[in-house]
């Protein structure tokens with residue numbers, strides 16, 4: 205299992221920056237933020253080749269262990285072996301994922317008011333995390 209950070213107190217407008225490297229043979233990875241592993245404001249899941257998806261970012265929320273409706277993004281600004289920085293922030297209406305060359309929004313379906321939990325899973329080697 206990957207990096208997990210709990211007991212956070214990230215407020216609207218603050219950023220979570222995850223710096224790291226995508227494995228050269230990555231099938232997929234995920235960055236999850238929310239209250240805990242069962243209650244996610246955002247599951248940000250770039251898929252190179254998994255679950256039948258190729259080069260597709262799948263976003264979703266999770267409420268008490270139940271996945272919401274998936275949101276598949278049009279752009280896929282990732283390549284195997286890339287070093288990248290993923291910056292996640294949120295407000296009462298949406299979560300924003302900022303990458304060096306792309307930005308995505310996802311609705312704050314749960315009306316979450318603070319992020320307490322961060323997890324990075326799959327084929328992503330975390331180098332650093334910063335909170336600002």
Ligand SMILES: C=CCO[C@@H]1O[C@H](CO)[C@@H](O[C@@H]2O[C@H](CO)[C@H](O)[C@H](OCc3cn(Cc4cccc(/C=C/CN=C(N)N)c4)nn3)[C@H]2O)[C@H](O)[C@H]1NC(C)=O
Nearest residue numbers: 230231232233234247249255262263264271274325326327
């Ligand atoms: C078409 C059939 C029915 O529809 C499918 O139904 C599946 C099950 O619900 C959905 O899939 C689910 O989608 C969810 C979001 O909605 C989560 O992503 C979930 O994963 C949770 C999860 C995370 N994690 C850790 C993790 C995350 C990323 C990579 C790895 C491992 C790397 C692999 N590296 C290798 N092997 N080298 C591990 N494990 N499980 C996934 O199973 C598909 O999207 C959906 N597809 C469509 C088109 O609708």
